[in-house]
Amino acid sequence: SSKLISNLINNCLETHPEVIDYIPEYLVQQYDYPDKQTSTYLIHNPDDLSTMQKSIERAKYEELFRFMFKINYLKSCRTEVDGLSRTIEEDVVREFISSLSFELTKDQQSAIEDIVHDLHVSKRMNRLLLGDVGSGKTIVAVASVFYNFRSGYQSALLAPTEILATQHYFNITKMFESFDIRVELLKGKTTKKERTRILEDLKNGSIDLLIGTHAVLESDVQFANLGLVITDEQHRFGVNQRSIFQNKGKLSDVLYMSATPIPRTYALTIYGDMDISIIKTKPNGRKEITTILKTQREIKDVLSMMLEEIKRGYSVYVVCPLIEPSDEMKLMDAITLREKLNSAFGNKVPIGLLHGRMKPQEKEEVMEAFKDGETRILVSTTVIEVGVDVPNATMMIIWNAERFGLASIHQLRGRIGRNSLESTCILISESKSERLKVLVDSSDGFYISEQDFKMRGEGDLFGVRQSGDMVFKIANLQADMQLLTKANIDSQKFIEENKDDSFAEYPQYVEITESLSHLD
Numbered sequence: 201s202s203k204l205i206s207n208l209i210n211n212c213l214e215t216h217p218e219v220i221d222y223i224p225e226y227l228v229q230q231y232d233y234p235d236k237q238t239s240t241y242l243i244h245n246p247d248d249l250s251t252m253q254k255s256i257e258r259a260k261y262e263e264l265f266r267f268m269f270k271i272n273y274l275k276s277c278r279t280e281v282d283g284l285s286r287t288i289e290e291d292v293v294r295e296f297i298s299s300l301s302f303e304l305t306k307d308q309q310s311a312i313e314d315i316v317h318d319l320h321v322s323k324r325m326n327r328l329l330l331g332d333v334g335s336g337k338t339i340v341a342v343a344s345v346f347y348n349f350r351s352g353y354q355s356a357l358l359a360p361t362e363i364l365a366t367q368h369y370f371n372i373t374k375m376f377e378s379f380d381i382r383v384e385l386l387k388g389k390t391t392k393k394e395r396t397r398i399l400e401d402l403k404n405g406s407i408d409l410l411i412g413t414h415a416v417l418e419s420d421v422q423f424a425n426l427g428l429v430i431t432d433e434q435h436r437f438g439v440n441q442r443s444i445f446q447n448k449g450k451l452s453d454v455l456y457m458s459a460t461p462i463p464r465t466y467a468l469t470i471y472g473d474m475d476i477s478i479i480k481t482k483p484n485g486r487k488e489i490t491t492i493l494k495t496q497r498e499i500k501d502v503l504s505m506m507l508e509e510i511k512r513g514y515s516v517y518v519v520c521p522l523i524e525p526s527d528e529m530k531l532m533d534a535i536t537l538r539e540k541l542n543s544a545f546g547n548k549v550p551i552g553l554l555h556g557r558m559k560p561q562e563k564e565e566v567m568e569a570f571k572d573g574e575t576r577i578l579v580s581t582t583v584i585e586v587g588v589d590v591p592n593a594t595m596m597i598i599w600n601a602e603r604f605g606l607a608s609i610h611q612l613r614g615r616i617g618r619n620s621l622e623s624t625c626i627l628i629s630e631s632k633s634e635r636l637k638v639l640v641d642s643s644d645g646f647y648i649s650e651q652d653f654k655m656r657g658e659g660d661l662f663g664v665r666q667s668g669d670m671v672f673k674i675a676n677l678q679a680d681m682q683l684l685t686k687a688n689i690d691s692q693k694f695i696e697e698n699k700d701d702s703f704a705e706y707p708q709y710v711e712i713t714e715s716l717s718h719l720d
Contacts, residue, residue, distance in 0.1 A: 209244050220708050223262050227690060233258040257683070260675040264687035267672075269709070271471075272691050274716060276699060283324030284427050284451050286351040290316050296346040299378050303484055304339065307331075311340045311477040315455060316347050318475070319428070325453035328471050330460075331479035332645035333614025334486060337457050338368065340479070341430050342375055344455060349381055349408050353427025357411045358445050360433050362387045362560070363567050363588055368432070369411045376409075386412035386421070416445065423448055430455045459614070460607065460649075480646060489617040491625040491640045493601075502597060502626055503544055509595045510549060510576050514621070518579045519612055520599040523555045532599040538579045554580040582608065584615055591619040601627035606638055606652035610645050 221228075221236040228235065232254075234242065239255035246252030293316050297304060304312070311329055318325035331337040345355040357372075359365040369385040376383060384398050384407050401407045405424030410416065426449030456474070494502055506516050518541070522533035538553050545551075552575035554566045563583070570578045571590050578584075578593075582604075596616045598609060609627070617623040627636055638651045677684065703709040 206244075213241050213244065221262075222266050222708055223258070224694060224706065227265075227694075231258075231261070233261070236262070256674070260680055261683055261687055263672055263675045264680065264684050265691055266712070268684070268688045268691040269694065270712065270716060272688070272695055273699075273713060275474075276695055277716075282451065283322050283453055284319075284351075284353065285322045286320055286347075286353075286427075288347075288351055290320050290347075292350050293343050293347045295350075296343055296379070300339070300375075305336065305479070305481040305483060307479040307481045308336055308340055308483075311337075311479055312343045314475070314477045315340065315344045319344065319347055319351070319453055324451060325455065326474050327455050328474045328476045329455060329457045329479070330476055331457070332482070333459050333611060334482055334618055335459075335479040336483045337459065337479060338371065338432075339375075340477075341432075341455065341457060342372055344428060344430070345372075345409055346376075346379070346381070348428040348453075349379075351427065353425050354402075354405065354407065354423050354449075355409045355428040355430065356416060356423070356426060356445070356448065357409065357430045357432065358416055359411065359413060361564075361588075362389065362413050363564055364432065365411055365413050367588060372409070372411065381408045382406060383409045383411065386410055386415050388413060388415050390415065416448075421448070425449070426452050428453050428455065430457065432457045433459065460611065478646075480644070485620045486617060487620060487622060488643055489596075489613055489623045489625050491613065491627065491643075493627050493629065493636060493640060495630055496628065499628075502628065505624070505626070506577070506595065506597070507545065507549075509624075513592075514594040515570065515573065515575075515590065515592050516577045516595040516597065517584065517593055517612075517615055518577060518597045518599070519582065519584065520579070521581070521603045523557060523581055531603065534579050534581055537599065541577060541579065549577060550575040551577040551579060554578060554583060556581060556583045582612065584612065588615070589618050590615070593618075594621050594623045596623075596625045597628065598625070599628050601629040601636055602631035602633060606635060606655070607645075607649050609639055610648045613639070613643075614645075 219236050219240065223233065223236075227233075233239065234251075234255060236258075239258045242251050242255040243259065246255070290313075293312060297312075311331075315325070315327060315329075318327055329337050329340060341357065345357075348355050357365075357368060359368055365385060365387055369383065373383045384401070386395065386398055390398070398407065398410070399420060399422070402410060402421065402423055410421075410423075415421070429445055429448065429452045431445060431454075509516055518537065520532040520534055520537050522529065522531050524533050524535045526533065534553060534555050538551055541549075541551055552566045552570050554563060558566070566575075566578070567588065569575045570593075571588075573592060593616050596613055598604065598612060601609060604612075613625045616625065625639075627639065629636060635651075635655055638648060642648055675683070698704075698706065698709075703713060
C-alpha cells in the first residue's frame with residue numbers, strides 16, 4: 201500500500217548513514233541549494249511545491265555535475281599526454297586517395313584532414329568519427345591507416361562481430377592492392393596454427409594492419425610499434441574493452457567510429473572528452489531510399505512488391521519486434537512471420553531466420569547465406585548486424601514499426617541502399633503517428649535523431665541503451681539540457697581550480713579520479 205511504501209522510505213531516510221555530497225559547497229551556496237540530506241528528505245516529504253522542485257533540481261544537478269566532471273577530467277588528462285611524433289608531410293595521404301576508383305565527398309575529405317593533422321602533431325589523438333548510415337566512414341579510417349603506415353607504425357581495427365571484421369578485411373585488402381601494406385585478420389575462429397603465426401608477425405612488425413574482433417583484446421596479442429587503434433561501432437564495446445585496446449600501444453592515437461548520428465550539441469557534451477568529425481553526405485552514386493507507410497490491410501500489396509523485387513534478382517530484409525508469439529503483446533514475431541511468408545510464396549522462395557537467441561556461429565551462417573543469395577528473404581529481429589553490406593538487398597520491411605524508435609528504424613533502413621540501385625523501405629503500422637512520417641519525409645540521420653530525441657528522450661538516442669553511458673537515475677538529457685550545460689561549465693572551472701593539488705579538499709573526487717586513472 202502507499203502507506204507502507206511511505207513508511208519504508210521514511211525509515212530509510214531516518215536510518216541511512218550520512219550521504220556523500222558531490223556538489224562543492226561554493227556551488228551549493230551559489231545556487232541556493234539545500235544540503236543533500238535535507239533535499240533528499242524534502243523530495244519525499246515536501247513542505248510545498250517550490251521546495252520539492254528545488255530539491256529535485258539539486259539532485260539532477262549533482263548527477264549531471266558528476267557526469268561532466270568525469271568527461272572533463274579525462275579530457276584535461278588527455279591534453280597533457282604526449283603522443284607519437286610523425287615527421288612525414290600530411291599530404292602523403294593523397295597518394296592513397298588518388299588510387300581510389302571513386303571521388304570522396306567533402307565531408308570525407310574534411311574528416312581525413314582532421315585525423316591526419318591529429319596524427320601529424322605530437323598530441324595524442326582521441327577522435328570520434330560520427331557518420332550517418334552508409335556515409336563512407338570506413339574509407340576515412342583506411343586513409344588514416346595509410347598515413348600511419350607511411351609514418352612507420354602499425355595499425356589495428358577492432359570490429360564487434362566476425363562478419364563485420366571479415367568484411368573489413370576483404371574490402372581493405374582490396375583497397376591496399378597497389379601498396380606494400382600487409383593486412384591480417386584475427387578472430388575467434390582463427391586456427392591455433394594461424395593465430396601463432398599472426399602473433400609472431402605482429403611482434404616482429406611485419407604486419408602493418410591487424411583487423412579483428414574481441415580476440416584482438418587478448419593479453420598475448422602484442423604489437424611491435426602500434427601507432428593507431430580504430431574501434432568500429434564503438435558503442436558496442438565497454439569502456440574497459442576500449443581501454444585495453446588503446447593501451448596495446450604506449451602512445452597510440454585513438455579513432456572511434458559510430459554510425460549512430462546524434463545532434464551535434466549533444467555529441468559535443470556527451471563526448472566532450474573527444475574531438476569530433478562528422479560525415480553527413482552520402483558517397484556519390486548512392487540513391488535516396490524511398491520510404492512508404494502501409495497498414496495490415498495492405499499486406500497483399502507488400503507481398504506483391506516483395507515478389508517483384510525477388511523476381512528482379514534482389515533480396516529483401518523483413519524485421520519484426522518479437523522472436524516468438526507473446527500472449528501479452530499482440531505483435532508480429534519472427535517465427536510466425538517466416539511461416540506466413542513461406543505459405544504466401546508457396547515455399548518457393550528460400551527464407552532465412554535470424555534472432556538474438558541463436559548462437560554466434562548460427563547467426564553468421566544465416567547472414568552468409570543471405571549475403572551469397574542462397575536465401576532471398578531474411579526474417580529477423582533487430583539483431584541485423586550494423587555495418588554489414590549486402591549490396592543485393594534492395595528492400596526493407598519493418599512490421600509494427602510504431603514499436604521502434606526513429607533512430608533504430610533509420611539504422612535498419614541503412615542495411616539497404618548500399619549501391620546505385622533503387623531501394624525501398626516499407627513501414628507496416630496501424631499507427632497514424634507523426635513520428636513515422638518523419639522517416640517518410642527525411643533520410644538525414646542527424647535530423648531524424650533530433651526528432652527522435654524530442655519525441656522519446658535520450659533512451660533511444662543511440663538505437664541501443666549503452667552500458668554505462670548516459671544512464672541517469674533522475675536527470676533527463678532532453679528536459680535538463682540547460683542544467684547539463686551549467687554543470688559542464690561548472691565542472692570545467694572546478695577542475696581548473698583544483699587539479700594542481702589533486703582535489704585535496706574533496707576526497708569524494710579523489711576517489712573518482714583514481715577510478716578513472718586507467719582510462720587516461
